[in-house]
Amino acid sequence: MDASTTAIVDAVDHWPKNGEMNLGDAAGLPFGLTAEGDPPLECHAEGSMLVLRGGASSDLFVDPAGGGPHLDGGRLLGDPPAGDFTLSARVSVDFSSRYDAGVVLLYVDAFHWAKLCFEYSPQSRPTVVSVVTRGSSDDCNSFEVEGNSVWLRIIRSGQAWAFHASTDGVWWRLVRYFALDGSTAPVRIGFEAQSPTGEGCTARFEDVTFTHEIPGDLRDGS
Secondary structure, eight states: HHHHHHHHHOOOOOOOOOOOOEEEEHOOOSSSEEEEOOOSSEEETTTTTTEEEEOOOEEEEEETTOOOOOOOOOOOOOOOOHHHHHEEEEEEOOOOOOEEEEEEEEEETEEEEEEEEEEEESSSSEEEHHHHHHHHSSEEEEOOSSSSEEEEEEEETTTTEEEEEEESSSSEEEEEOOOOEEEESSEEEEEEBBBBBOOOOEEEEEEEEEESSOOOOOOOOO
């Protein structure tokens, strides 16, 4: 554990000294979460809500045009149980700067990961955005949202992954259906807050739900 991680762990009394945050009681997750990357400036639980504040200029992106990858987005990741599962959360973001976002994330290594974002677009609109990285990142804007909250969902179905988003937590739009190729390392899942062009961004994750049940049809809105 580096000095910056130690500082954030010591500042959060929900975290034991080994750096792992157990949200089992607070949010119903059957696994702990560990800070990686540059840790969020702020990380704590308020009841069943997880609050993250991403640092200035923080991001996860490997530009396909080249240049150095941006991998300094502070994130909380854990090891999910084996088998199919669904992880969902209502995500609220205090938008200020372009590309500020609250993120649900699946992560293998620096060049194999995918994120589903509630992000502030260049048009200053809250937008559902997905990024899948296999060596380099793609970047896909899906739909704009009224207000500063949306529900985001990750599903593992066999070897495939699905991203969904919902404006009411009931009817879900399929955003991405994909596989992460090129690595045999385990996939971890969790949360991130980012502020690529700003001075920091606060994201709140509430109504966090983890279940081994998945929809029978990933495309019918269920």
